[in-house]
Amino acid sequence: MRDFSLDHRWLSINTATVRAQWRLDRIIDECARRGIRAISPWRDQVAAVGLDAVARQLRSAGLELSGYCRGGMFPASSPEGRRSALEDNRRAVDEAKALEAACLVLVVGGLPGALAGRPEHKDIAAAREDVRDGIAATLEYARGVGMPLAIEPLHPMYAADRACVNTLEQALDLCDALDPAGSGALGVAVDLYHVWWDPKLQQQIARAGARRLLAFHVCDWLVPTRDLLNDRGMMGDGVIDIPRVRGWIEAAGFAGYSEVEIFSSENWWKRDGGQVLDTCIARHRSAV
């Protein structure tokens, strides 16, 4: 297992972590001057600055993308809705390619309309079929472009409105169905916040192996958790045994970045952005 206590060369910052403080161009500058070598930006943050400008800035700063957030949101209650989701995912693939991202992360979507508070049906099995079909179609396009897709299982508390893929086992079953050869074109993003509780986590990480493990996200589960979406903790402040799971991940062959992704409306998003990044660096060394 790599020793992270000496430096932060394997730290990546998911730019949602400081989205409340800075635009993406500032985030890139602040990361670069701290010797952070990788980020994972969100599409809306890229759009606010401009795709070409971001691509140029990344190259000039020498920053890599551990991933690009995000494709997905496949389920819809009409053929038009499904078609529109596929078009949007092709654009996301193209953007990820333009930014030379390691992978496009897929948050697959839940019940159509649920994220807006108006679920259009209650058939989660149907939503899961939409997801399988949507990934299959997007995979065909992404293979042509050479952009790996990383299915991110989300915590079951998001099954209705954000993602109906909720365990690593389920994500890997999808990978095996759609990419049986394990070509590297389809894999998973393991975000500890979403999967730390899973009694089959160690087993399924071993099953995934290096070909399927495309991204590794860290933060912490706070006790108590006060909000379902925006109360993620800094590594070390919660109850996830992060080094233990990183050991499993590395034993399975993953040797990439640990990407810090924290949504925190009442804490980290209210602090100075520089303090947040410095804390991410310190905790990456002491708690990851």
Added chain:
Amino acid sequence: MRDFSLDHRWLSINTATVRAQWRLDRIIDECARRGIRAISPWRDQVAAVGLDAVARQLRSAGLELSGYCRGGMFPASSPEGRRSALEDNRRAVDEAKALEAACLVLVVGGLPGALAGRPEHKDIAAAREDVRDGIAATLEYARGVGMPLAIEPLHPMYAADRACVNTLEQALDLCDALDPAGSGALGVAVDLYHVWWDPKLQQQIARAGARRLLAFHVCDWLVPTRDLLNDRGMMGDGVIDIPRVRGWIEAAGFAGYSEVEIFSSENWWKRDGGQVLDTCIARHRSAV
């Protein structure tokens, strides 16, 4: 599948549903006069009225107990803590027996201290070992008394502080390990709020079968959910396809009560208790 639209003979009320409005003696009266045939009370509610008084009142009202809430909370960070949990579980078994409950429901516990906001360690695997050992010891006692134990898998968002058994598969693995013969002494409580999202739900309900299915709890998952603990919805107000899952449950051989268990600090707990019970009856007929 039984037709629930005609009457509410298979409705049970988990008494947490109206705990903010009434003491247990009043709850029993209000249920009985509505023709509700079963309840599932909590230990603190029983203690507030007195065990013997409750037992007498139940007999005189002709009310059954679809379950008794609750045993469990096994993990501890010291031998004394584990011993104390076992003693408390034996008392819970005795109370369940005195009340002639169909089963004692086990909410198994999470990381020691986490429920009080002070987790004593981060080793969820160790907590799960405490749970296995605690159920094994309690099962030995409960077999002697003739009180079935129902392991309730809780939603993964409660893994840290309330229960580190989080899927039906995990609960059934425990049952198979501790009661391989399927004697009826150990089984599961399937609460839809906790398991509705599970991609393996149908498969695991079929695996459970009639010998392991000891209780069936219903409410609904609201979109959005505003609180991790006290924002459960009335059946029909959320996104769970309750009749579909009840179909699976009945196909597996379960023919008992559907127990309504709603925690709702901002809605149902603020309403008139009679209105809540009448709504439970109506929704049991229309949405379960």
